[in-house]
Amino acid sequence: MIPVTYYPVKTQELVVKNRERIKGKPYAHFFREEIFLHDDVLPFLKSPMDPAKALRPGDELNRLLEPGYQDAENGYCDLGKGTMYVASLTRFPRCTPEMFRWWFWWHSVEAERYTLWFPYNHVSAIAQNRDVLARPGLEDWQRYVENTHTVSEFIGPERSDIFIHFVDPSEFCIDTRALSSANIHGHACGHVSLQRPGIRAVSMVHLIRDTDDGFELRSRYWLGDRIELEIAGRSLNITKPAHSLGITEHVMGPGKAYEQFLHDQIEFTHLASILPDLYSEFGPGKNSA
Amino acid sequence: MIPVTYYPVKTQELVVKNRERIKGKPYAHFFREEIFLHDDVLPFLKSPMDPAKALRPGDELNRLLEPGYQDAENGYCDLGKGTMYVASLTRFPRCTPEMFRWWFWWHSVEAERYTLWFPYNHVSAIAQNRDVLARPGLEDWQRYVENTHTVSEFIGPERSDIFIHFVDPSEFCIDTRALSSANIHGHACGHVSLQRPGIRAVSMVHLIRDTDDGFELRSRYWLGDRIELEIAGRSLNITKPAHSLGITEHVMGPGKAYEQFLHDQIEFTHLASILPDLYSEFGPGKNSA
Numbered sequence: 001m002i003p004v005t006y007y008p009v010k011t012q013e014l015v016v017k018n019r020e021r022i023k024g025k026p027y028a029h030f031f032r033e034e035i036f037l038h039d040d041v042l043p044f045l046k047s048p049m050d051p052a053k054a055l056r057p058g059d060e061l062n063r064l065l066e067p068g069y070q071d072a073e074n075g076y077c078d079l080g081k082g083t084m085y086v087a088s089l090t091r092f093p094r095c096t097p098e099m100f101r102w103w104f105w106w107h108s109v110e111a112e113r114y115t116l117w118f119p120y121n122h123v124s125a126i127a128q129n130r131d132v133l134a135r136p137g138l139e140d141w142q143r144y145v146e147n148t149h150t151v152s153e154f155i156g157p158e159r160s161d162i163f164i165h166f167v168d169p170s171e172f173c174i175d176t177r178a179l180s181s182a183n184i185h186g187h188a189c190g191h192v193s194l195q196r197p198g199i200r201a202v203s204m205v206h207l208i209r210d211t212d213d214g215f216e217l218r219s220r221y222w223l224g225d226r227i228e229l230e231i232a233g234r235s236l237n238i239t240k241p242a243h244s245l246g247i248t249e250h251v252m253g254p255g256k257a258y259e260q261f262l263h264d265q266i267e268f269t270h271l272a273s274i275l276p277d278l279y280s281e282f283g284p285g286k287n288s289a
Numbered sequence: 290m291i292p293v294t295y296y297p298v299k300t301q302e303l304v305v306k307n308r309e310r311i312k313g314k315p316y317a318h319f320f321r322e323e324i325f326l327h328d329d330v331l332p333f334l335k336s337p338m339d340p341a342k343a344l345r346p347g348d349e350l351n352r353l354l355e356p357g358y359q360d361a362e363n364g365y366c367d368l369g370k371g372t373m374y375v376a377s378l379t380r381f382p383r384c385t386p387e388m389f390r391w392w393f394w395w396h397s398v399e400a401e402r403y404t405l406w407f408p409y410n411h412v413s414a415i416a417q418n419r420d421v422l423a424r425p426g427l428e429d430w431q432r433y434v435e436n437t438h439t440v441s442e443f444i445g446p447e448r449s450d451i452f453i454h455f456v457d458p459s460e461f462c463i464d465t466r467a468l469s470s471a472n473i474h475g476h477a478c479g480h481v482s483l484q485r486p487g488i489r490a491v492s493m494v495h496l497i498r499d500t501d502d503g504f505e506l507r508s509r510y511w512l513g514d515r516i517e518l519e520i521a522g523r524s525l526n527i528t529k530p531a532h533s534l535g536i537t538e539h540v541m542g543p544g545k546a547y548e549q550f551l552h553d554q555i556e557f558t559h560l561a562s563i564l565p566d567l568y569s570e571f572g573p574g575k576n577s578a
Contacts, residue, residue, distance in 0.1 A: 002291055002292055002294065003291055003294075003331055004294050004295075005291065005292075005293050005294045005295060005326055005331065005334060005551075006293075006294060006295030006334070006551070007334055007335050007336075008544070008547075009337075009542075009543045009544045009547050010544075012335060012336050012337065012547075016336070033335075037294055042292055042294065045294060045295070045296055046296050046301060046322075047296075047301050047304075047305070048298075048301065157544065253298075254298045255297070255298045255299075255446065258297075258298050258301075262294075262295070
């Protein structure tokens, strides 16, 4: 593991605030500011991947259910026509799918929990449907799938205020009946919208797969693949005009994809380092919700 | 040493161009793309320094001639009133002051040489007065002091097009008669101006001091300390109005100081790693000019 060497000034200011905010919380001892990357990810942080190795949205995503690995499990690139791509693989030794599914709703109960995940960059993630967080008898996934998180975080030096609407992987054409036989026992897939202006802008897929010592997370992001303007509760697909005007490249060029890749690597590498002990202390039956 | 983990996309594009440009140059084997930081610098990259420990422009700079070290030899901060500060110490084991003084003019002969210094971020540095580069019998310092370099480089993710006018350290109130007894046998001090708009914007001080195994470079930058508008060959001091309107904070906030600090650390740590062998191969008497 190598320490992260770049800390944008606004994230340096945020970690100081987060350090204060979390004091007194029962999980404050999991607020750990040392952040790392795996050595073998470094080459992918130094140049873009070959777009020919990217998965396109749609049926191609089922290739993530094949045994083994894709040609590019890590990287970022410009797919052309206004869409940027990110692939990211992170390892979770000592972790179980139960921990992952639990984390994806548990962190959305109060903002401070979200800061554990990436102390420098995370501000707040709050679930909009609060009822399902505490209702007895639900599966973990039922507490976040079809829920929407209101999220603020820094992606690189810039603050991003978004909504993440979590959905079943089938919405991204993934054959969910085949997940289990592919050793995939957890997912967090969603539509990401900017809050201002209210536009749906990013597709996000997280699938976790069993490994010998825990699981591995395979993340995919398509930035600008489908642009929908949300007006008065209706959704207007403006992908074609947005792409032809070059709006998505302007707002979400390769730099954004690079930052998203780096962010994903850091936050999930960090989460993997705290998740087993956090779950042991605050997981089901520990009165944590 | 730890590898640098952040490579802004435009610098990833630049290193590819630089790699091509340098092919065929006799010094191409010194184009080395692995870049590092010293482990002990990491804490200073994670939070700003205390401004009370900064040196102010003027007579205070003579404290750099005192034995030992300042309270803050590494860091960046906002000094208030529109001035940002950077302090940076880098080590040059196996290096001599002769090598440093030679480097400061030799790199300005052709653009490709400048890319050796920071392959990801350096575009070009060309001396305006070409006569003094090749004229026989001059000391190394006479080939860059009172010369101006036209420089393009990336400072963080943003390209910076500047002029660096090198001057005698006495212009920054440094007592040059006392340098030698302070074991300081090399300097590169200058006024940095933006090319567009043409404004003098930054004070830069580099002093090198003998150590047991080579020398150490102590760099200081004051961003926005003195703003001078250059119009029709005249220089108009607009520091006060620029500061009171908050222009310098806007153009050169703490983020710029942070990037300058990180840039200085990377480029000089990298230069230190190639300088002895580069000098041995291309230094005086090697027909390199």
